[in-house]
Amino acid sequence: MSLLEMRQITKEFPGVKALDGVTFDLKEGEFHALVGENGAGKSTLMKVLSGVYPYGTYGGDIVVNGNVKHFQNIRQAEEAGIAIIFQELSLVKELTVAENIFLGREPSRFGIINWSEVYQKSARLLKDLNLPLDPRTQVGNLGIGQQQLVEIAKALSHNAKILVLDEPTAALTESEVEALFTILRDLKSRGVGMIYISHKLGEVFVMSDRITVLRDGQTVGTESTQDLDKDRVISLMVGREVGDIFPETTHEFGGNALEVRNLTAYDTDIPDKKLVDDVSFNVRKGEVLGIAGLMGAGRSELLMTIFGAWLGRNSGQIFVDSQKIDIESPSDAIDSGIGFVTEDRKRFGLILEQTILDNSTLAGLKRISGAFITHRSRETAATQKVMKSLRVKANSPVTITGTLSGGNQQKVVLGKWLLTDPKILFLDEPTRGIDVGAKQEIYAEINKLAATGVAIVMVSSELPEVLGLADRILVLHEGKLTGEFTKMEATPEKVMVAATGESKVMV
Numbered sequence: 001m002s003l004l005e006m007r008q009i010t011k012e013f014p015g016v017k018a019l020d021g022v023t024f025d026l027k028e029g030e031f032h033a034l035v036g037e038n039g040a041g042k043s044t045l046m047k048v049l050s051g052v053y054p055y056g057t058y059g060g061d062i063v064v065n066g067n068v069k070h071f072q073n074i075r076q077a078e079e080a081g082i083a084i085i086f087q088e089l090s091l092v093k094e095l096t097v098a099e100n101i102f103l104g105r106e107p108s109r110f111g112i113i114n115w116s117e118v119y120q121k122s123a124r125l126l127k128d129l130n131l132p133l134d135p136r137t138q139v140g141n142l143g144i145g146q147q148q149l150v151e152i153a154k155a156l157s158h159n160a161k162i163l164v165l166d167e168p169t170a171a172l173t174e175s176e177v178e179a180l181f182t183i184l185r186d187l188k189s190r191g192v193g194m195i196y197i198s199h200k201l202g203e204v205f206v207m208s209d210r211i212t213v214l215r216d217g218q219t220v221g222t223e224s225t226q227d228l229d230k231d232r233v234i235s236l237m238v239g240r241e242v243g244d245i246f247p248e249t250t251h252e253f254g255g256n257a258l259e260v261r262n263l264t265a266y267d268t269d270i271p272d273k274k275l276v277d278d279v280s281f282n283v284r285k286g287e288v289l290g291i292a293g294l295m296g297a298g299r300s301e302l303l304m305t306i307f308g309a310w311l312g313r314n315s316g317q318i319f320v321d322s323q324k325i326d327i328e329s330p331s332d333a334i335d336s337g338i339g340f341v342t343e344d345r346k347r348f349g350l351i352l353e354q355t356i357l358d359n360s361t362l363a364g365l366k367r368i369s370g371a372f373i374t375h376r377s378r379e380t381a382a383t384q385k386v387m388k389s390l391r392v393k394a395n396s397p398v399t400i401t402g403t404l405s406g407g408n409q410q411k412v413v414l415g416k417w418l419l420t421d422p423k424i425l426f427l428d429e430p431t432r433g434i435d436v437g438a439k440q441e442i443y444a445e446i447n448k449l450a451a452t453g454v455a456i457v458m459v460s461s462e463l464p465e466v467l468g469l470a471d472r473i474l475v476l477h478e479g480k481l482t483g484e485f486t487k488m489e490a491t492p493e494k495v496m497v498a499a500t501g502e503s504k505v506m507v
Contacts, residue, residue: 002025002026002027002063003026003027003028003030003064003065003161003162003193004024004025004026004049004062004063004064004082004162004193005023005024005025005026005061005062005063006022006023006024006025006045006048006049006060006061006062006063007023007060007061007062007063008021008022008023008059008060008061009021009022009023009024009045009048009058009059009060009062010022010058010059010060011041011044011045011048011053011057011058011059013403014395016395017217018041018044018217019041019044019045019048019058019217020216020217020218021060021218021219022041022045022060022214022217022218022219023219024045024212024219024222025222026162026193026194026195027193027209028161028191028193029188029189029190029191029192029193030188030193030194030209030210031184031188031194031196031207031208031209032193032194032195032196032208032209032210032211032212033195033196033197033198033204033207033208033210033211033212033225034046034195034196034197034211034212034214035197035198035199035201035204035211035212035213035214035233035237035435036213036214036215036220036237036435037215037237037238037407037435037436037437037438039216039393039404039405039407039408040214040215040216040217040237040435041214041216041217041218042166042197042214043166043197043405044217045214046084046164046166046195046197048062049062049077049082049084049164050071050074050077050082050083050084050164051071051072051073051074051075051076051077051078051082052074054071054072054073055070055071055072064080064081064082064162078158078160079158081158081159081160081161081162082160082161082162082164083155083156083158083160083162083163083164084155084163084164084166085148085151085152085155085163085164085165085166085168086166089144089147089148089151090151091139091147091150091151091154092139093138093139093140094138094139094140095138095139096135096136096137096138096139097122097126097133097134097135097136097137097139097142097150097153098118098119098121098122098123098135098136099118100139100150100154101122101125101135101150101153101154101157102118102121102122102157103154105157106118107121119135119136121157122135122153123135125153125156125157126153129149129152129153129156129183129186129187130182130183130186131149131153131183133146133149133150133153143176144172144176145172145173145175145176145177145179145180146176148168148172148176148180149179149180149183152183156187156192160192161191161192161193162192162193162194162195163187163192163193163194163195164194164195164197165184165194165195165196165197166197167197167198167199167433168180168196168198169198169200169203170432170433173294177203181203181206181207184207185207196208199433199434199435199436201230201233201234201436204225204233205225205228205230208225209224209225210222210223210224210225211223211225211228211233213233213236213237215236215237215238215239220236220237221236234436237435237436237437238436238437246443246464246465246468246469249447249450249451251286251287251288251447251450251451251471252286252451253284253285253286253287253471254284254285254286254453255284255285255321255322256282256283256284256285256319256321256322257283257284257285257287257320257321257423257424257454257455258282258283258306258318258319258320258338258424258455258457259281259282259318259319259322260279260280260281260282260306260316260317260318260319261280261316261317261318261319262278262279262280262315262316262317263276263278263279263280263302263305263306263314263315263316263317263318264276264277264278264279264314264315264316265298265301265302265304265305265310265312265313265314265479266312266313266314267312268311268312271312271313274479275298275301275312275479276298276301276302276305276314276479277298277478277479277480278480279298279302279316279476279479279480279481280481281474281481281484283424283455283456283457284455285423285453285454285455286450286451286452286453286454286455287450287455287456287471287472288446288447288450288456288458288469288470288471288472289455289456289457289458289470289471289472289473289474290458290459290460290466290467290469290470290472290473290474291303291457291458291459291460291466291473291474291475291476292460292463292466292473292474292475292476292495292498292499293475293476293477293499294477294499294500296478297476297477297478297479297499298476298478298479299428299459299476300343300428300459301479302476303340303426303428303457303459306318306327306333306338306426307327307330307333307338307340307426308327308328308329308330308331308332308333309329309330309333309340320336320337320338320423320424321423334363334420336423337420337421337422337423337424338422338423338424338425338426339363339417339418339420339422339424339425339426340417340425340426340428341410341413341414341417341425341426341427341428341430342413342428343428343429343432343459345409345410345413346409349409349413349416350401350402350409350412350413351401352400352401352402353400353401353402354400354401355397355398355399355400355401356383356387356392356394356396356397356398356399356401356404356412357379357380357383357397357398359401359412359413359416360379360382360383360386360387360397360412360415360416360419361379361382361383361416361419362416363416363417363419363420364416364419364420364421365379367419367420367421368382368419380397382419383397383415383419384397386415386418386419387415389415389418389445390411390414390415390418390441390445391411391441392404392408392411392412392415393405393408394408406433406434407434407435407437407438408438410430410431410433410434410438410442411438411441411442414430414442414445418449422454423454423455424454424455424456424457425449425454425455425456425457426457426458426459427446427456427457427458427459427460428459429459429460429461430442430446430458430460431443431460431462431465432461443468443469446458446469447469458470463492463495463496466495467487467490467491467492467495470487470490471486471487472484472485472486472487473485473486473487473490473495475495475498475499476499477498477499477500477501478501480501482498482499482501483495483497483498483499
C-alpha cells in the first residue's frame with residue numbers, strides 16, 4: 001500500500017485549468033522527484049496536498065495510508081503527517097532556532113510557555129537529526145543552508161512521514177547541498193517519504209527512486225529513475241526533443257559599451273571591509289560577458305555598485321560609450337541605458353501584487369507613455385508585444401504577477417528591462433529557480449539581444465551556463481578579479497582555480 005496517493009486531481013483558476021486529472025503516489029522511504037516546466041502544475045499540486053487549497057476548491061482524492069483525507073487547512077495536513085518546505089523559507093529571523101521550530105505550538109501550562117521544554121525538545125530533535133545547530137542561536141545569524149535545515153527540523157517536529165521539498169537547493173553552496181542530502185538520506189532510511197521538486201536534474205538523478213513528469217497540468221508519466229536519462233526527462237517536460245541547450249552562436253563586437261575602472265565597494269555593516277576590491281573591466285557592444293565566482297565573491301555587489309543600488313561606500317570610474325558618467329542612483333543608471341535583472345526577482349524585480357502591465361512598464365514608463373501623461377493603450381501594446389516575444393504564459397497583461405510561475409515571473413522582469421531599450425543589460429542569476437524550457441528561451445533572448453548590439457553582463461553560479469553563453473569570462477574571488485578567459489580558453493578547471501583564489505590567471 002502506498003503512503004500517499006493523489007487521484008485525478010483537478011484545480012481551476014479563472015480562465016486556467018492548472019491541474020487536469022493529475023495522479024501521483026509515494027511509497028514509504030521513497031525519494032520521488034516531481035519535475036516539469038514552470039507552470040506545469042507542480043507547486044499547485046503540492047498546495048492541494050498540503051491544505052493551502054482546501055477541500056472543495058479542487059477535484060479528486062487525497063489518500064494517506066489508505067484513508068481519504070479532506071484537508072481544510074495546513075494544520076490538518078500537518079496532523080496527517082504531511083509537511084511542505086517552500087522555496088521561500090518561512091522562518092522568523094529575529095527568533096531563535098527553537099522558537100522557530102515550535103512557533104505557534106509552544107508547550108505551555110495555564111497560558112504560560114515552558115521555555116525550558118521548548119529548548120530541551122528542540123535540542124533532542126536537532127541531535128536526533130544530526131543537525132549541528134544550537135537551539136538558542138538566532139536564525140538571522142545562520143546561513144541559508146543552515147536555515148534550510150531548521151525548516152526541515154520544524155517540519156519533522158510535527159512527526160511528518162511525508163516531506164515535500166520545493167527547490168530546496170536553489171540558494172545553497174555545493175557543501176550545503178551535500179549536507180542537506182546527507183540529512184535527507186538519513187530520513188529516507190527512517191521511512192520518511194519525500195517529494196522533491198527541482199529543476200536541477202543532476203540532483204534528481206542522484207537522489208530519486210522515481211520521477212513523475214508534469215506538463216501543462218497533466219501527468220505525462222512516472223518511471224523508475226534508473227530507466228530514464230536527462231534527455232528523456234527534458235523531452236517529456238517540454239513535449240519535444242531538446243538538442244544542445246547552448247546553441248553555437250557567433251557575436252559581432254563593437255566598441256566599448258561599458259568600461260569600469262578601479263571600482264571598490266565597502267560592506268554596509270563593516271565600513272572598512274572591501275566587498276569589491278579595485279576591479280577594472282570592459283564589455284563591448286554585442287558581447288556576453290560572464291562573471292563567475294563562488295558565493296561571497298562580490299559578483300552581485302559589483303553590479304549593484306555600478307547600477308547605483310549599493311548602499312555602502314564606493315569609489316571608481318564608470319564610462320558608457322566612452323563617456324564618463326556619475327551614477328548616484330538606479331534612475332541615473334537607467335537614464336544612461338543600463339538595465340538590471342536582479343538576483344532576487346521577488347524582492348527587487350517585481351511588485352507581486354501588481355499586474356504584468358504595471359510591472360513591465362515600471363522602469364520605462366517615461367519612454368513608453370510620456371513624461372507627464374500616461375497612455376494606457378501604449379503601455380498595453382508594449383506589454384503585449386514583450387509578452388508575445390518572451391512567450392509569457394498568462395491570460396492577459398492585467399494578470400496579477402504573483403500568480404505566475406517562477407519562470408514566467410522571470411520573463412516579466414526581463415521584459416521590463418527590454419522595454420527600456422537598454423544599451424547594457426546586467427543579468428544576475430537570470431535562470432535561478434526556473435525549468436530547462438524557460439532557461440532555453442532566456443538563453444535565446446540573450447543571444448538575440450547580443451546580436452542587436454546590446455552588451456550583456458551576466459552573473460551565474462551555474463558554471464555550465466557561464467561557459468555555454470559567455471564570449472569572455474571574468475572570475476572574482478573575495479572581491480578581487482583573479483581570472484579572465486576568452487570562450488575558447490575557458491575550462492571548468494581554470495575557472496574554479498581562479499574562483500578559489502589559488503592562482504591569478506589573466507589572459
